Amino acid sequence: MTWLRRLPHRWSISVRLALWYAATLLVLLGLFAAFSYVSFHMARHRDFDQHLIHETRQLMPFVQERAGVPVFVALDTLRSVAYQTDGIYGTYVRLLRPDGRVVYESPNFARHDSLPVRVQPVLDVQVYSHTWEGKPARTRYTPLFDEAGRLFGWLEVTGFEWSLHRELHHLGLVLGLGIVLSVLLAALGGYWLARRALQPVALLTATARQMGADNLAARLPVPGGVQDELTELAETFNDLLARLAASLERERRFTDNAAHELLTPLSALRSELEVALRRPRQAAYYREVLEEALRDVERMTETVRGLLHLARLERTDAHERARPTDLVERCQSRLKDWQARFEQAGLRFEAVLPAHAWVCVVPEYLDEVLDNLLSNACKYTPPGGRVRLEVHRLDGQIRLRVTDTGIGFDPAEAAHLFDRFYRGRSAEGRPGSGLGLAIVRAIVEACGGSVQAWSPGPGKGSTFEVYWPACPVPALSA
Template sequence: REMQDQPTGKLPTDFGVADELTDLAETFNGLTERLRSSLRRERRFRADAAHNMFTPLTAIQSELDVTLRKPRSKTEYREALHAVRQHTERLSSLLGELMTLSRIEAREGRPTPSPIDVHACIRDRIRRVQDRADAKDISIDWTGTTTAEAPIDPEDLDLVVDHLLDNALKYTPEGGTIQVDVGQTDGAVVVRVSDSGMGFDPEKSGRLFDRFYRSNDAEQSADGGGLGLSIVKAVVERYEGTVQAESPGSSQGSTFYVRLPRDRK
C-alpha cells in the first residue's frame, strides 16, 4: 500500500527507522532523479536542435517560393541565390557543431595525452584568424609565457582556441581589440581571451556555456548556432579543466578563462 502511494518510479524512504533499506531507497531515488534530469536535458536539446535547423530551412524555402512566383531579373536571381547560400552556410555550420559536440560527448575512457606546448598551438591558431581580424580592423594582442605545457590532445586544444577566438571576433565591433594571454598558476595552464565587444549581463555568465543559449544582444548582432562555447566546455571538462566567463555588463567587453591542469592524478 505504501509503495503504491509513492510518485511513479520512486521508492519510499520512511520505514520508521533508518537502516540499510533506507539508504538503498534514497540512493535509488537519487539515481532515478538524475536519470530523469538527464532525459529532460536531452529532450530539450533535441527540441532546440530541431528548432535551430528548421529556422534556416524555412528561410530557404520562403526565399525560393518568392523567387519562383514570377520571372526575375538577373540581379534579383543573384540576390536570392546569395540569401539561400547564407542560410545554407548557417545550417551547415550548425550541423558541423552538432556532430563535433556529439563526438566529444560520445568519447569513452580517460584521455591520457602527453603534454604539449600550449603557447605554440595558440600562436598558430591566432595566425589562422589574422586575416579575418584585419578585415574588421580588430587588433589581436598576444602575450604569454613560452613554457606553458598541458596534457591535452592538439586537436582538442585547437577546438577550444578556435571557438574562443571565433566568439571574440563575432561579437567585437570594427576597430575593437582582442587580448589573448597564456600563463601558469596553481598547477594549471590558464588561457585568457578578452575582447572589447558586446559583453553580457554578469548574472547570465553561467548560461553562456549551455547548449544553444544566446543572449538577445548576441541574436541581433551575429549569426551562430549557439554551440561553440558548449563545445569549449565539453572539451575542457574532459581534461578535468574548468571554463569561466566574466563581463562588467552589456557593451563592456568580456573575458573567457580556460584552466587546464598540468598534472592529472
C-alpha cells in the first residue's frame, strides 16, 4: 500500500483515513475470499472424487476377466443408471486393455466425441482433470488385477465437472461483488465516522481562526462529558492561549504604564529646557534647571527600573528557583540595615519574631518584599510614629505583618493599593513611583503566597499582611 503514502497532501484527513481503512479492509477481505475460494474448490474436487470412487465401487463387482480382456457380466442387474445417463448426472464408463485400447463403452458415450485415453503405465489409481468437448471433466483410472496379481485392464470412470466450476464461478462472483460492496460501504462509513470524529477538530479550527489580538478572551470549545485526546488537545490549547493572552496583556500594560508615567515628566523636562533656552540667563539659573532635570531623569529611571523588574517577575517561574528559607533569619538580616533609617526618621520600631519560620521562596525576592513593606511604612509614617514587624505561624501558613501608625488609607482603596502606579488620596504629593506594592504582590504570588492590606481610615495607620505556605524544616537545619 505504498501508493497510500503518496496521497495528495491537500486531501483532508477524513479522506485519507477512509482510504486507509478501505484499503486495509480490501486486503483482509481479499485474503479471506482467496482462502475461502481455494478451500471450497478443493472441497468440491474431493466431493467429486468421492462420487467417482462410489461409481467405481458400484461397477467393480461386475468386471471379470475373459481371455485376458476385461468385460462386464450381468451389468443389467446394476440398480445405478448413472452410466446410462447423459449430462451433469451421467457417469461415462469404459473398460480398457492393459495397453489402453478400449474394449467397452457405456451407452452414453454415443452422444459425445471420442475421449482420449490418458492412462499411464503406472500400476496405481490415476486421476486427471481435463477438457472434453470444451467442458471441464475428471477421469479416474482404476487398475484391474487377476487372482495372480497380473494387470488385465483398466476401469475408466469419467464425469463432467462443469457444474462444479459453475458453482466456483458463482462463488467467485459473489465473493468479488461482496468485497467491492463491502469496501465501498466501508469507505463511505469510514469517511462518515472520520468526519464525525474530527468534527471537534474542525470546530477548534474555526474558533481559532476567529481569534486575534483584539479577541484574547476567546477560548476553544471543550467537548462536554467526554475526556479523550481531543478534549486534552482543546484544554492544552486553551492553557496556551491563556498564557499568550497573559503575556500580551503584560506587554500591553507595560507599554501603557511606561508611556503614561514617562510622558508627564518628559513634558515637564522639555518645557523647563525650552524656557531656559529662550534667552540668555545667569549660570545659577542654568544650574538650577539642570538639577531639576536631573531629578526628573532619576524619577523616570526609577520608574523604568520598576517596570522592567515587574516584567521580569511576571515572566520568571519563581517556583523553579524557590528553596526553603528561614523568614525570621532574613528579617533579622534586613533589620540591621533598617534600624538606623527608622531612628533617622524619628520612628519607633518593634519586631516580634519566633525562633524560626520556614517558607519556600527565592531569598532575594523575600528581601525585596521586606524592603518594600518597611520602606512604605517609613515613608508614610510621620516622625514620632511606630512601625511593628511580626511573624506568626497560622495553620500551615506563615504570616508576615507590617503595621504602622502613618497616614493610612480609605478602606475602599484597599483593593487598588497593589495596582501599578496607584496612589491613594492620602499619599498624593508624596515621593514614590507607585510600583513598590505592585512588586510586592508580584513576588508573593509568584512564590505561591497572597498579600492584603487594610486600614481603619485616613490618618489611622495601615497594616500589610503576607501569607506563605509553611515549608518543612530542612534536614540540614536540625
